[in-house]
Amino acid sequence: xxxxxxxxxxxxxxxxxxxxxxxxxxxxxxxxxxxxCKVYCEILPYDTPVEEIVRRxxxxxxxxxxxxxxxxxxxxxxxPRIYDLRIPILGICYGMQLMAYQLxxxxxxxxxREYGKTxxxxxxxxxxFQGLNPKLICWMSHGDAVQSPPPGFSVIxxxxxxxxxxxxxxxxxxxxxQFHPEVVHTPWGxxxxxxxxxxxxxxxGLWTAESFVKLSCDAIKKQVGDKSVVCGLxxxxxxxxxxxxxxxxIGDQLTCIFVNHGLLxxxxxxxxxxxxxxxxxxxxIYVDAEERFxxxxxxxxxxxxKRKIIGEEFVRIFEEEAKxxxxxxxxxQGTLYPDVIESGTKQAAKIKTHHNVxxxxxxxxxxxxxxxxxxxxxxxxxxxxxLGLPSEMVWRQPFPGPGLAIRIIGEVTKDRLETLREADDIxxxxxxxxxxxxxxxxxxxxxxxxxxxxxMGDQRTYSYPIILRAVTSEDAMTADWARLPxxxxxxxxxxxxxxxxxxNRLVYDVSSKPPATIEWE
Ligand code: XMP
Numbered sequence: 001x002x003x004x005x006x007x008x009x010x011x012x013x014x015x016x017x018x019x020x021x022x023x024x025x026x027x028x029x030x031x032x033x034x035x036x037c038k039v040y041c042e043i044l045p046y047d048t049p050v051e052e053i054v055r056r057x058x059x060x061x062x063x064x065x066x067x068x069x070x071x072x073x074x075x076x077x078x079x080p081r082i083y084d085l086r087i088p089i090l091g092i093c094y095g096m097q098l099m100a101y102q103l104x105x106x107x108x109x110x111x112x113r114e115y116g117k118t119x120x121x122x123x124x125x126x127x128x129f130q131g132l133n134p135k136l137i138c139w140m141s142h143g144d145a146v147q148s149p150p151p152g153f154s155v156i157x158x159x160x161x162x163x164x165x166x167x168x169x170x171x172x173x174x175x176x177x178q179f180h181p182e183v184v185h186t187p188w189g190x191x192x193x194x195x196x197x198x199x200x201x202x203x204x205g206l207w208t209a210e211s212f213v214k215l216s217c218d219a220i221k222k223q224v225g226d227k228s229v230v231c232g233l234x235x236x237x238x239x240x241x242x243x244x245x246x247x248x249x250i251g252d253q254l255t256c257i258f259v260n261h262g263l264l265x266x267x268x269x270x271x272x273x274x275x276x277x278x279x280x281x282x283x284x285i286y287v288d289a290e291e292r293f294x295x296x297x298x299x300x301x302x303x304x305x306k307r308k309i310i311g312e313e314f315v316r317i318f319e320e321e322a323k324x325x326x327x328x329x330x331x332x333q334g335t336l337y338p339d340v341i342e343s344g345t346k347q348a349a350k351i352k353t354h355h356n357v358x359x360x361x362x363x364x365x366x367x368x369x370x371x372x373x374x375x376x377x378x379x380x381x382x383x384x385x386x387l388g389l390p391s392e393m394v395w396r397q398p399f400p401g402p403g404l405a406i407r408i409i410g411e412v413t414k415d416r417l418e419t420l421r422e423a424d425d426i427x428x429x430x431x432x433x434x435x436x437x438x439x440x441x442x443x444x445x446x447x448x449x450x451x452x453x454x455x456m457g458d459q460r461t462y463s464y465p466i467i468l469r470a471v472t473s474e475d476a477m478t479a480d481w482a483r484l485p486x487x488x489x490x491x492x493x494x495x496x497x498x499x500x501x502x503x504n505r506l507v508y509d510v511s512s513k514p515p516a517t518i519e520w521e
Contacts, residue, residue, distance in 0.1 A: 015206055017039055017061070018041065018062070020044055020061060020063050020064065020095070022066030022076045024065040024094070026180060026183065028475075030062055032378070033189075034062070034193060036190065038207045046063075046066075046078055047077075059087065059202060060200065062089070063089065063094075064095055065141075069143065070101040071144075078102075083099075083102070083103060088200040090176070092180060093177075094144075096177060097144050099174060099176050100150055100167070103174075105146055105153065105167075107144055107145070108145055113142070113143050113161075114140035114141075114142060114145075114161045114178075115141050117137055117140075117185060118138055118140045118159045118160075118179070119159060119160070120165055121134065121157060121158050122134045122135070122136060123155060124154065127195065128156065128196055129157065132192075136188060137187060139186045146164040147164065148164065150167075152171065152172065153169045153174070157177075159178075162178050209379070209386035212386075213245065213383060216249070216371045217249040220249035220371060224250060228328050229253055229254045229330040230328045231257070231331070231332035233257070233284075234401065235264050235268045235399070236396075236398075237381065237384055237394060237396065239334045240393055242332050242333065243276065245371050246371065247282050248387060256284045257321045257322060258273065258286050258287065259289050260287065262289065263293065263310070263402065265403075265424055266422070279390075289317050293310065293313055297405060300412070306412070310403075310405060329367060331367070332369040332370070333369070334380075335370045335372060337374050338377075338475075381394050395437070397442045397444075398441070400519060404421065406519055407420060407444065409447065420447040422500045431492075440482055441473035441479060442469070442471055442518060443482070444469055445496070446467040446509075447466060449464070450464070451463060454504035456504065462504075465503065465504070465505040466506050469509045469519075471518055480512045
């Protein structure tokens with residue numbers, strides 16, 4: 001690490017932008033867009049005290065949207081002293097209405113609703129709209145609207161329904177947009193965010209995978225000193241990235257434990273072993289626990305029961321192995337920023353217990369090393385590439401912790417695992433061959449416990465179907481079934497039925513989430 005890059009990695013964190021969350025469903029998306037502009041940012045609740053904001057020394061602040069009206073009782077609001085800090089602020093939707101309201105502009109309630117794609121007339125293409133066309137498409141979703149800007153502000157864009165679709169006060173570096181620049185339906189929205197960050201806040205684009213790796217290695221070394229760290233590998237990208245990063249920082253002070261529960265995709269376990277043991281030279285304890293898991297899963301049909309057993313058994317084996325190590329002080333885990341933001345605040349009803357292999361064994365008294373806790377998934381992939389993980393691993397589609405067990409409806413047996421693994425491998429191969437792998441969130445097979453009649457050669461068959469599931473999604477919270485080309489469906493169907501023993505039918509799942517979920521269990 002050169003002295004120059006060491007200092008620029010520190011600056012990357014110094015150049016902090018804060019997103020104040022006013023209850024928007026899009027706050028995380030705003031933060032992701034800022035990071036895509038190579039600027040580090042964090043999300044804080046809207047009522048974070050001004051003193052705390054000052055302490056963090058942000059060079060820019062973004063107010064998110066939110067579902068409230070500024071006139072509602074208990075509407076989220078921020079300390080108006082924030083406008084006097086001389087830190088550039090961009091208010092988005094509710095964030096702009098609040099800014100207008102607090103600074104003496106006119107906000108009307110409910111009168112001029114706008115939802116969906118709307119044409120925007122740019123009146124001033126300095127500031128936020130530098131380099132953009134005078135007419136733009138933007139995504140609107142608001143009930144209240146700013147009717148007149150506060151004193152000192154000018155109107156810089158309007159739509160047919162919003163006389164103040166964007167406003168600015170360049171002297172105080174305060175800006176507001178009524179539309180949502182963070183969503184993909186505002187095609188050039190990221191340019192508005194980039195203009196705010198680079199022209200108004202003075203950001204320099206220091207937040208890169210390279211600076212993150214350097215910064216994290218320093219932090220990990222500082223945190224653990226000469227103590228030892230254990231890390232559970234699952235085959236997934238998060239735990240693999242943590243392991244590679246911690247190994248880069250502290251070498252042999254790290255031991256990885258890979259519990260192969262036998263529920264992984266074809267060749268996945270071997271790839272993990274090869275990558276870490278042979279390529280990175282990591283101390284690796286490889287536990288082949290397939291029989292143990294299958295024994296525990298014998299006769300179990302209920303999805304939640306399967307998840308519980310797999311989660312418990314994983315932790316038990318992990319603990320057994322970790323306790324054999326001479327002395328361990330830290331556990332490295334792949335917690336990501338969305339988990340950090342959501343933990344404790346999420347009120348959503350439990351649909352399924354998500355089990356993440358590599359979870360914390362409660363009673364081991366280990367301190368945590370969580371170097372990815374400020375990263376989004378796409379950033380993890382960039383860091384993984386920077387660390388030299390194989391691209392097949394980096395770009396592998398998400399896979400549930402309990403693995404193929406929750407894609408085998410009914411009992412999990414060795415034979416059924418073999419059937420699904422072969423079918424899944426063909427699906428992935430054909431999806432890749434068609435150039436669709438990276439455009440889909442997930443594409444996989446599900447084995448259903450129903451039999452149907454077929455005919456192969458001159459023989460009657462009475463076998464199982466494979467259900468093909470392929471979805472597009474941004475974040476797995478919602479998903480749409482993928483409109484796969486007929487030829488791709490045809491090839492997958494032909495190959496699965498011909499090549500996988502015990503399968504005589506392929507059906508395509510055309511359900512979206514909600515109301516279905518991505519996985520079948
Ligand atoms: P669902 O089926 O709830 O899945 O729409 C949403 C996303 O989460 C993955 N998934 C899991 N991931 N442990 C995990 O680590 C789990 O138990 C689990 N269940 C579902 C699923 O593959 C999809 O990407």
